Amino acid sequence: xxxxxxxxxxxxxxxxxxxxxxxxxxxxxxxxxxxxxxxxxxxxxxxxxxxxxxxxxxxxxxxxxxxxxxxxxxxxxxxxxxxxxxxxxxxxxxxxxxxxxxxxxxxxxxxxxxxxxxxxxxxxx
Numbered sequence: 001x002x003x004x005x006x007x008x009x010x011x012x013x014x015x016x017x018x019x020x021x022x023x024x025x026x027x028x029x030x031x032x033x034x035x036x037x038x039x040x041x042x043x044x045x046x047x048x049x050x051x052x053x054x055x056x057x058x059x060x061x062x063x064x065x066x067x068x069x070x071x072x073x074x075x076x077x078x079x080x081x082x083x084x085x086x087x088x089x090x091x092x093x094x095x096x097x098x099x100x101x102x103x104x105x106x107x108x109x110x111x112x113x114x115x116x117x118x119x120x121x122x123x124x125x
Contacts, residue, residue, distance in 0.1 A: 002031035004120050005096055009113035012122060013054075013070045016096065017113060023078055027100040028060065028069065028091065031123045036062035039091040042084040044069075044101055049077045053108045058101065060091065069101065074108025 004010075009017040014032035018025040033039065041061040051057050051071035058069040081100050084090060090099040114122060 001125060002029065002034060002123060003096070004030070004116045004125065006116045008096070009072075009110065009115065010119035010122075011070065011072045011113060013072075014123075015070060015072045017072050017110075018096070018100070020110075023103055023105050024073070024075075025100045026072060026102050026104055027095055029119070030095050032067075033092050033095050033099070036060060036067060037064040038062055039088045042088045042091060042101065044080045044084065045077050047077050047080055051075065051077075051104075053112070061088075071104070072113060073104060073106050073110060075104040075106040077102050078105050079103035 010029065014029045016027055016029050039060055039062050044058045052074045053071060055071045056068045057071045060067050060069060080102055083098065
């Protein structure tokens with residue numbers, strides 16, 4: 001059973017948003033990393049890149065598949081988790097902690113994000 005922290009918001013594409021200020025942390029959920037399998041490479045954008053909600057901001061390569069990463073909100077990348085360059089498995093071992101991907105200065109609407117209960121239903125938990 002996937003871990004679904006109550007204090008985060010989620011997308012249908014299995015990204016999470018941590019924080020509710022101007023800058024939020026984005027990564028993929030425990031469910032998503034479990035479906036992917038062992039992550040071997042993560043491609044992330046550069047600081048300063050801007051995205052709209054649902055735009056592709058990178059990819060995750062795992063033993064089983066390569067998956068696109070979708071921005072949960074519109075905004076500008078203000079920080080990238082450079083640890084993932086050398087330690088992509090952090091996405092598997094700690095998706096909500098050290099395995100985060102980008103920090104985004106939010107410009108978009110958050111109303112489409114799901115709470116933990118809705119995300120749990122979305123993944124069948």
